[in-house]
Structures are given as structure tokens and as C-alpha cells.
Amino acid sequence: MMELFSNLWLGFATVMTPMNLGLCFAGVLLGTLVGVLPGLGPTATIAILLPITFTLYPTGAFVMLAGIYYGSQYGGSTTAILINLPGEASSVVTALDGYQMARQGRAGAALAIAAIGSFVAGTVSTGLIAIAAKPLTQLAQNFGPAEYFSLMVVGLAAAILMARGDVLKALLATLFGVCFSLVGTEISSGTSRFTFGITELSTGLDFVAVAMGLFGVAEIIRNLEGGLKGALSAVPVSSLMPSRSELRMAAPAIGRGTLVGSLLGILPGGGALLSSFASYALEKRLAANPSRFGKGAIEGVAGPESANNAGAQTAFIPMLTLGIPANIVMALMIGALMIHGIQPGPNMLVTQPGLFWGVIVSMWIGNLMLLVINLPLIGLWVKLAQIRYSVLFPIIILVSCIGVYSVSNSAFDVGVMAIFGVIGYALTKLGFELTPLVLGFVLGPMMEDNMQRALTFARGDPTIFVTRPISGALLAIAAAAIVLALLPAMRKRREVIFED
Amino acid sequence: MARFLQKDILSGLLGLLFSAVILFSAQNLAFMQGFRVGPGYLPKIVACLIGAVSLVMILRGLLAESEPAESVSWRPLILILAAVGTFAALVSHLGLLVASVSAVILSSLADSPVSWREAVPLAIILPAVAAMIFVLLLGLPLRLLP
Numbered sequence: 001m002m003e004l005f006s007n008l009w010l011g012f013a014t015v016m017t018p019m020n021l022g023l024c025f026a027g028v029l030l031g032t033l034v035g036v037l038p039g040l041g042p043t044a045t046i047a048i049l050l051p052i053t054f055t056l057y058p059t060g061a062f063v064m065l066a067g068i069y070y071g072s073q074y075g076g077s078t079t080a081i082l083i084n085l086p087g088e089a090s091s092v093v094t095a096l097d098g099y100q101m102a103r104q105g106r107a108g109a110a111l112a113i114a115a116i117g118s119f120v121a122g123t124v125s126t127g128l129i130a131i132a133a134k135p136l137t138q139l140a141q142n143f144g145p146a147e148y149f150s151l152m153v154v155g156l157a158a159a160i161l162m163a164r165g166d167v168l169k170a171l172l173a174t175l176f177g178v179c180f181s182l183v184g185t186e187i188s189s190g191t192s193r194f195t196f197g198i199t200e201l202s203t204g205l206d207f208v209a210v211a212m213g214l215f216g217v218a219e220i221i222r223n224l225e226g227g228l229k230g231a232l233s234a235v236p237v238s239s240l241m242p243s244r245s246e247l248r249m250a251a252p253a254i255g256r257g258t259l260v261g262s263l264l265g266i267l268p269g270g271g272a273l274l275s276s277f278a279s280y281a282l283e284k285r286l287a288a289n290p291s292r293f294g295k296g297a298i299e300g301v302a303g304p305e306s307a308n309n310a311g312a313q314t315a316f317i318p319m320l321t322l323g324i325p326a327n328i329v330m331a332l333m334i335g336a337l338m339i340h341g342i343q344p345g346p347n348m349l350v351t352q353p354g355l356f357w358g359v360i361v362s363m364w365i366g367n368l369m370l371l372v373i374n375l376p377l378i379g380l381w382v383k384l385a386q387i388r389y390s391v392l393f394p395i396i397i398l399v400s401c402i403g404v405y406s407v408s409n410s411a412f413d414v415g416v417m418a419i420f421g422v423i424g425y426a427l428t429k430l431g432f433e434l435t436p437l438v439l440g441f442v443l444g445p446m447m448e449d450n451m452q453r454a455l456t457f458a459r460g461d462p463t464i465f466v467t468r469p470i471s472g473a474l475l476a477i478a479a480a481a482i483v484l485a486l487l488p489a490m491r492k493r494r495e496v497i498f499e500d
Numbered sequence: 501m502a503r504f505l506q507k508d509i510l511s512g513l514l515g516l517l518f519s520a521v522i523l524f525s526a527q528n529l530a531f532m533q534g535f536r537v538g539p540g541y542l543p544k545i546v547a548c549l550i551g552a553v554s555l556v557m558i559l560r561g562l563l564a565e566s567e568p569a570e571s572v573s574w575r576p577l578i579l580i581l582a583a584v585g586t587f588a589a590l591v592s593h594l595g596l597l598v599a600s601v602s603a604v605i606l607s608s609l610a611d612s613p614v615s616w617r618e619a620v621p622l623a624i625i626l627p628a629v630a631a632m633i634f635v636l637l638l639g640l641p642l643r644l645l646p
Contacts, residue, residue: 052638055638055640168553168556168557168560169511169557171553172511172515172550172553172554172557175546175549175550175553176518176550178542178546179518179522179543179546179547179550182542182543182546186539188536188539189530189533189538189539191529191539193525193526193529193539193543194522194525194526194543196525217580217584220576220580221573221576221577221580221610224573224576224580224610224611225573225576388618390608390611390615390618391618391622393607393610393611394583394603394604394607394608394619394622394626395622395626397580397583397584397603397604397607398587398600398603398604398607398626398627398630399630400584401584401587401588401591401599401600401603402596402600402630402634402642405587405588405591405642406634406640406642409592409641409642411588411589411591411592412588414584414587414588414591415584415585415588417584418581418584418585418588421580421581421584422577422581425577429569429570429572430507430510430511430514430569431507431511431567432511447542448542451537451541451542452536452537452541455536455537455541456535456536456537459535460532460534460535460536460537
């Protein structure tokens with residue numbers, strides 16, 4: 001217990017420098033600012049703002065990225081409540097009851113409850129991360145390459161299980177992602193692979209360019225082909241204070257949402273999205289009068305908003321302790337860390353304790369800042385949310401181009417972004433989810449590295465993955481996840497969860 | 501013909517093509533080097549998996565009708581691609597300002613109907629603002645002019 005406090009103290013000491021606090025603040029502000037813009041969810045927001053952090057030192061960059069993440073998430077719920085425009089999928093459920101509350105003149109209360117719920121959930125889950133970090137890291141330090149490889153297979157399998165839509169397509173997208181990650185020079189033998197004689201490809205496809213193509217450019221093309229035009233009208237915000245009876249109804253929902261979100265966030269592929277859907281379903285089931293839902297029930301805002309924030313936070317657990325991204329945002333974070341030369345995973349706690357605990361503490365501080373800065377700035381957010389998309393999208397294109405170009409002054413990378421924009425558009429047209437693809441892209445090189453080391457150790461005998469007990473058990477879990485995902489009963493359940 | 505224009509069948513064909521390209525360009529990469537795993541090991545396994553999943557998907561499309569393919573919106577696709585592509589082609593030689601103007605104008609054309617009253621001011625203001633923020637404020641080493 002004492003150790004926990006001394007660790008958290010180290011974190012506070014790391015974050016409480018004026019520079020880091022400033023970066024955290026800037027991140028939260030920028031994240032909200034971009035997050036409220038129509039058509040930009042957390043993933044696109046982080047992808048676009050990623051290059052800004054490259055000029056910083058690692059701790060500062062990571063603190064700022066974490067701030068951007070919460071900010072964009074919160075920005076998404078603000079627009080969901082005020083103009084019925086969820087910034088991303090995890091705010092879809094917030095819009096259901098939040099917008100109805102706004103139309104009944106309770107917009108301020110809905111926003112306040114969302115902010116309070118997020119803060120409570122953020123505080124609890126930050127504590128959970130601090131507690132879980134040490135034992136999980138110790139467990140992971142006993143892992144050899146075979147266990148790591150199998151663990152990553154579990155991560156990908158779970159992402160496939162949790163993905164929306166078709167399981168086969170999620171599987172295929174993951175494999176595509178792994179293939180794209182193999183482009184370039186193979187490390188152990190120095191052979192160049194899939195470069196097709198292009199010199200620029202010998203260092204591999206640039207992660208930022210790929211992510212911005214898939215989530216920035218492709219998204220714009222999709223938005224332009226339908227909807228998202230013209231200004232949207234917002235509901236005026238009056239008093240921010242929730243009434244006493246609203247608070248009484250919201251409090252237990254916040255507690256339950258925090259619990260549901262914290263648990264689901266840890267699962268690979270879970271994170272914020274599944275958490276908010278599951279919490280909404282739970283609140284509706286527990287309610288004395290379920291018919292209120294969809295007509296402005298405050299539990300329908302409090303539960304999911306707490307759950308998605310808790311899930312967004314606990315998703316850091318597998319990333320910080322095992323180096324495995326639980327969702328797409330974590331994959332982006334890992335990519336960013338690796339650009340700074342830091343390999344996320346169990347060694348981070350030993351080699352970079354300041355960074356590790358600093359990030360954990362900065363999450364809590366980021367949440368506190370959100371609470372303080374967002375409520376007074378709601379008027380500004382509403383104005384931003386009403387910017388016409390026809391003005392916005394050329395700006396996003398230009399910022400993306402300059403951002404990708406500035407990473408290494410490479411025009412080639414801008415071209416890669418354009419091509420991945422087309423790939424992303426084509427794949428979504430065919431009904432693919434892009435999340436498994438990016439997870440495959442990030443995990444691909446790590447998987448190959450661990451696989452090679454395990455097989456070298458076993459003198460080329462692939463049965464090592466099954467005969468080592470932990471590795472074998474992990475692979476069995478992965479196989480079970482895929483089989484489960486393919487079962488017709490499970491397929492129906494997935495549809496119910498996402499469409500309910 | 502319309503029978504084949506389903507999402508499942510098109511996805512499966514795309515996967516088969518992808519796996520063929522990988523297997524073809526990986527043919528000279530060693531699968532094993534003695535007891536060590538060669539650079540061709542993982543690519544070949546993954547390519548075979550892609551091929552297998554794609555075949556299942558095509559079969560599924562043939563047996564049970566899947567969703568029909570959606571039509572492609574060529575206008576935003578081509579113009580956004582052109583906007584990013586010309587930025588890439590111009591930025592190193594003609595500098596940030598020229599590349600930005602062309603990127604903003606081309607991407608504005610992707611919207612239909614094009615609003616010139618918005619596009620023209622944007623094409624003038626945005627490159628100037630971008631130059632100010634990225635070069636003067638953030639100090640990125642970008643060339644501004646030809």
C-alpha cells in the first residue's frame with residue numbers, strides 16, 4: 001500500500017511541472033476543440049494532432065496525448081447532447097437520452113452530469129490502473145517470446161470478437177494490417193520485403209501516414225458522399241445545475257457505469273464503445289420504468305458517459321503493462337511512443353518509472369481539468385460544433401497534409417496517406433471495420449519478432465507455442481474467441497448489443 | 501453479373517488478389533534458414549490464411565446472397581486524392597504556400613455544389629494561417645516559397 005502511494009507520488013512529482021501541466025491543459029483543450037467539430041471523433045482527432053507531439057520530449061508528448069484523448073471524448077458527448085450529433089460511436093447512446101433532455105430544457109443538467117460522471121469514473125479507474133499495474137507487470141516479466149506471441153494473438157482474436165459487423169471481414173482486416181506492417185527491411189536478416197523497388201519503402205510504411213489516411217482522409221470522403229452538410233441547430237443551454245432528484249437518479253447509474261466500463265475497458269477490442277452500449281442496456285434493464293429511456297432519462301446519460309470514460313481509461317492497463325493495445329486509440333498511442341523510441345510494455349515500469357506513473361497521474365489531472373474548463377466554455381464548443389462541414393474539411397485536409405509531411409519532411413509519406421485514404425474508403429464500402437486493420441498493423445512487427453525468437457529457441461519447432469503451458473492456454477483462449485465469434489448465437493447477440 | 505456485385509464476393513476477390521500479390525513477391529524470401537525462421541515465414545503463412553478466409557467469403561457470397569455492393573462516389577474520392585496527391589508532389593519543390601493553395605482548391609471542388617464564396621477566401625486565408633502557425637510559431641523546417 002505504501003508503495004502504491006510512493007509510486008503515485010512519483011507520478012505527481014513528474015506531472016506537476018509547469019511545462020507538463022501546461023501540455024496536459026493544452027491537450028485537453030485542443031482535444032475538446034477538435035472533438036466537437038462535426039465529423040471528427042477521438043480517433044481522427046488523435047491521428048490529426050499526433051504530429052504536434054513529436055517535437056516534444058516523451059513524457060510531455062504522452063501527457064498531452066492522454067489529454068487530447070479525454071478532451072476529444074468529452075467533445076463528442078457535448079455535441080451528442082446539444083445537437084444530436086455523436087462525434088463517434090461511443091457517444092451514440094449519449095445522444096439518445098441526452099438530446100431529448102436538451103430539448104426539454106435540461107441541456108445544462110445533462111452536460112453537467114456527463115462531466116461529473118466522467119470525472120468520478122476517471123478517478124476510480126485511475127486508482128484501478130495504479131493497483132493493477134504492478135502485479136500485471138510482474139506477471140508479464142515472466143513471459144518469454146512464445147507467451148508474448150500468443151498474448152498478441154489473443155489480443156487480435158478478442159478485437160475480432162468485439163468488432164462490429166462481420167467476423168470474417170474483421171479477421172481479414174487484421175491479416176491485411178499484419179501484411180502492411182511487414183513492408184520494409186526485415187530486422188533479423190536485413191532482407192527487404194514488399195518494397196517493389198521503391199527506396200522510400202525500405203523503412204516501412206509510416207504509421208502516422210497510414211493512420212491519418214485510414215481515419216482522416218477516408219472519413220472525409222465518406223462524409224462528403226452523404227449527409228453532414230450545412231449548419232446544425234443547437235439547443236440553448238440554460239442552467240448547468242442538475243436538480244436534486246436528477247442527482248439522486250444519476251448517482252447509482254454513475255457507480256454502475258464506472259464498474260461496467262472499468263471491466264470492459266480492459267478487454268482487448270472493448271474500450272469505450274462496448275462500455276457505453278453495455279451500460280445503457282444495463283440501466284434500461286434495471287429501470288423501474290424502461291419506457292422513459294429514449295425520452296430523456298438521466299440515467300441514460302449518466303451511466304454510459306461514466307462507462308465510456310472508465311473504459312477509455314482502463315484500456316491503458318494492457319497497453320502500459322503488456323504493451324498490447326486494447327483499442328484503436330491505444331494502438332495510436334503505442335505508435336506515438338515508439339516514434340519517441342519507447343517500447344510500451346512491462347519494461348516501461350522499470351526503465352521509465354517517472355513516465356509510467358506520470359502518465360497515470362496525468363489521466364486524473366486531465367479529467368479534473370476537463371471538469372473545470374469545459375463547463376464554462378460550452379458556449380464556445382457549441383459555436384465550433386456548428387461550423388459548416390464545407391468549410392471544415394479543406395482545413396482538415398490541409399492540416400493532415402502538413403502534419404504528415406512535417407514528421408520527416410517526406411512527400412512520399414503524404415502520398416502514402418492518400419493511398420491509405422483510398423484503401424480505407426474502399427474497405428468501409430465493402431463493409432470492413434478499420435480498427436482490426438490498425439491493430440494488426442501495430443502488432444505485426446512485434447508478433448513477428450517474438451515468433452522468430454521463440455522458434456529459434458525451439459530450433460524451428462512450432463509446437464513450442466502449444467506445449468509451453470501459458471502460451472498454450474493463451475492460444476486456446478484465442479481459438480475459443482474466434483469460434484465463439486463464428487457461432488450463430490453469438491453473432492445474434494453482437495447485433496443485439498450494438499443495435500439495441 | 502449483378503449476382504457477383506455483392507460485398508462478400510468482392511471482398512473475397514480482393515483478399516485473393518492481395519494474397520496472390522504477397523505470395524508472388526515473397527517467393528524468393530526464405531521460409532526457413534537452417535533452424536532459424538526466415539523472412540518469408542510469416543508473410544507466407546499470413547498470405548495463405550488470407551487466401552483461405554477469402555475463399556470462405558466467396559463461397560458464402562455464392563451460397564447465400566449477401567448485401568449488394570454500394571456505388572462509389574467518384575467525385576469526392578478523386579478530388580480528395582488529387583488534393584493530397586498534388587500537395588505531396590508540389591511541397592518539396594514549390595514550397596508550402598503553393599502546395600497548400602492547390603490542396604485547398606482541389607478539396608473544395610470535392611463538395612457538390614461547390615461554394616466559391618467559401619472556397620476562394622479559404623484558399624487565400626488558410627495557406628497564410630498554416631504558414632504562420634507551422635513555420636513561424638511551431639518552427640517546423642518547411643520551405644515556404646519556390
